[in-house]
Amino acid sequence: MKKSDNACGPPLVCAWCSKTLREGDSALMVSHGICATCMGGIYDLPVEDLGDIDRAILEDVPVGVVRIDEAGTILAFTRRESERFGRRSVDVIGRLFFEDVAPCTSVQEFRGRFDQMVQARVSSHAELDFVFCYNEASQQVRIVLVWNAVREVGHVLISMPKD
Secondary structure, three states: OOOOOOOOOOOEEEOOOOOEEEOOOOOOOOEEEEOOOOOOOOOOEEHHHHHHOOHHHHOOOOOEEEEEOOOOEEEEEOHHHHHHHOOOHHHHOOOEHHHHHOHHHOOHHHHHHHHHHHHHOOOEEEEEEEEEEEOOEEEEEEEEEEEEOOOOEEEEEEEOOOO
């Protein structure tokens, strides 16, 4: 996506670094995407378009990505997530993210938000700071939840907070 000075709608800013990707008409609202820098040099991308990206390209995204369907079944689990949480993708694909793989996320703040996006039947995203609890440890992370209503696929983008 190219930056456009005359685009309609709210400005598009990177969900990770807050860089402006597209100027908009309203200074009161923003929409989020991922800039080319945070995408590992690939391209600027609205987060709702992640459903259009091939699973192999997801591996190049410089944050952890979990692709899920509307029930939370894991369709893709990137290498970054495998390394971070010590779970091989072959062991988690096909399992339920909220119940089997990351049960600490099965709370209103996280799962509730995702379920609301799915039920609304429109492409959207939500951002939150969250503490993942796993292997008797915890880790503060930044989460972007995404639902692509056209593809009927969701994404959980996980990054470490910047120091």
